[in-house]
Amino acid sequence: MKTMRRAAVVMLWLVALPIASAAASIAKAAQDAGGDEAKLAGDLESARDEADPELIAKLALLKTPAAARALVDFYRHVSSIWMKREVLRALASFAGAGDAAPIALDHVATVAANASELEIGDAAFEALERCAKQAPVYLAKIVELPVQQQVRERALRLHGKLADPAAHADWYQKLYADEKLPKKLREVAFEARVKSLRDGELIKAFKDVHEGSLRRIALEQLAVRDTAGVADLAIDTLKQVNALPTDREVAARILAQKKGTKAADLLIEIGTTQATTGEYLRAAIAELVGGLGDEGVNKRLAGMVGKGKPHERLFALHAVKGLLVADDKLRKKVRGEADEKDEEVRRLAIRVLGEARDVDAIEPLEKELAKSKRTGDEPALVKALTAIHGAATESWRKRLLAMAAGDDRDIRNAALQSLSDPPVAADLALFTTAISHADWSTRLLALAALEKLRDRDSVGAIVAQMQQESGRTQVEFGSTLFRLTGELHDTDAATWKKWWDGGGSVLPLIAGAELEKKVAERERKRLRQTTSARFFGVKIESHHVVFVVDISGSMAEQLESVKIGDRAATRMEIVKQELVKTLGALDAASSFNMVTFNASIQKWKESSIAMSDKARAEAIDWVEHLGSRGGTNIYDALAFAFIDSGVDTIFLLTDGEPSAGTVTDLGLIRQHIAGWNETRHIKIHCVAVGSDFPLLEWIAQDAGGTYTKFN
Helix, strand or coil: CCCCEECCCCCCCCCCCCCCCCCHHHHHHCCCCCCCHHHHHHHHHHHHHHCCHHHHHHHHHCCCHHHHHHHHHHHHCCCCHHHHHHHHHHHHCCCCCCCHHHHHHHHHHHHHHHCCCHHHHHHHHHHHHHCCCCHHHHHHHHHHCCCCHHHHHHHHHHHHHHCCHHHHHHHHHHHHHCCCCCHHHHHHHHHHHHHHCCHHHHHHHHHHCCCHHHHHHHHHHHHHHCCCCHHHHHHHHHCCCCCCHHHHHHHHHHHHHHHHHHHHHHHHHHHCCCCCCCHHHHHHHHHHHHCCCCHHHHHHHHHHCCCCCHHHHHHHHHHHHHHCCCCHHHHHHHHHHCCCCCHHHHHHHHHHHHHCCCHHHHHHHHHHHHCCCCCCHHHHHHHHHHHHHCCCCHHHHHHHHHHHCCCCHHHHHHHHHHHCCCCCHHHHHHHHHHCCCCCHHHHHHHHHHHHHHCCCCHHHHHHHHHCCCCHHHHHHHHHHHHHHHCCCCCCCHHHHHHHHHCCHHHCCCCCHHHHHHHHHHHHHHHHCCCCCCEECCEECCCCEEEEEEECCHHHHCEEEEEEECCEEEEHHHHHHHHHHHHHHHCCCCCEEEEEEECCCEEECCCCCEECCHHHHHHHHHHHHCCCCCCCCCHHHHHHHHHHCCCCCEEEEEECCCCCCCCCCCHHHHHHHHHHHHCCCCCEEEEEEECCCCHHHHHHHHHCCCCEEEEC
């Protein structure tokens, strides 16, 4: 593969404005600052990543151009995130320091604009934020530069926070009026400007702009002001079938607020229209209608339960959730839906009955649980029955204990979750045994329960099991042990055992302020590490990872920010280079797989395989021969990744919304993935290439992962 390069790192040559308060460490160093720039710089250079941070503080205290240049040079020669972060913090203290300020702050802003590691980008923006008076000039420059969109968005948001919006109204206006800019950037600019616009200007903006999100921001502001005619504008937005479901949801809420029961007919009509209303919006509208509190509307909703096509039955179930407690007949109708053939209707009915604590639903739900296995129903059934019985009910506890010791993973994990919310000391032996279960997801559930119980004697069992763990599970075990003991042994299983055998078994557990100090110390230690595998800036802690990558036709589009020779690289070329780099850095103890998708899915292997020199070379060769064509089948690609029982981390990358596959509805995809993951707890990191995708944000949020963008 030809080597690609980012368009030259963007430098910011700006004039710093006066004054910013020095960091606490700099103030402390004032007492004994001594020596000249050359000596301090030499000491830093000789120690590099092992340097004493006090040397950085002393050099920054001098506030001279030579000191600023020395720190900038030192930054370029260190590798650890922690040391780079310390330098960035010190450079921020140069704000207002005459000729030294532009040298220091320009470097901080340049790092903010170009950092590939998320932690470094965070540190640079935090440093700029501490220079409240000077930062807007630098932030505005970043917004204007051809760097990553999410960086420009962050700079613009911070600019709006630190600067006077009225003083920059024309600039914000210019940004959101520029239809060539990414729509998310225009949205941020519009948010910064919107409060200062008059009603007429807002209405004009609503009617003139094409992007739904800009219309939604204007609509929200008009609703806050209770401007005449806002309900009609909400209807207009709600009927825009190509608008984002989140924007249409906002319009539906405004319409319900302004019109009340008068809006019920329209809301029900739109909510039950299958062709143009997805599951996310359907559920939101149904709950709005169910919350109107009108007797006539409620009667109509009750009459819809159990009738019509599946999407209409789903609407009815969402709508009546809050009405079940006081209506026996309605609860009976919902019970009938718990045996419905359509799995979406059936599972929602089960959940609704559990939330309503319907005692009369116990028998039919028990029958469902006892039936031959219906894949995916079991967690919902166990959760609903636990809500109705109460985990403390002795007979149900016995059932849960039996299920928690069973062979079926979904039932076992659902029972463990129920028993650990909250866990009781009587089940300590169960959880202690379960942390050595063959299934990693069961071990992590038991581990979480033991942490909640905070029993000192269970620490030994955790230490013992940690000797068998690797990758993400080892990280989780080490983190739990740290939060219980305060010991800084991280993933070093042998050191944990040595500590325990050498006297740790008699030490008290740690909590409160003492733990907070240890947390800060641990963070410093973590960030001092200089190497780790990353995928688009997200650190890979797992030893059991699957990469799910889009190879649809749109991945052949070019991004001007990355070059191959003199031409712009395609999205596919960028992704292939990143995958090759990541595969080259994956830990030798890892197991991994790759799944690509367009209209169909393609598997590198049928399941994850252990890393080896041969496997690494084969994987890289496979990546280098990938092409791009066809649609976007996110659902089936993720479904395949979930089949692998060993995977604990997934990286999902796409440049478009789903257009092919078993399911394309955004709300249903989110719902299904959350359902699959309810007893698995797979961490899903999502990378959006080229634009913003609500689905990826939802998936990452639900699965405890990171959402990042590359464009």
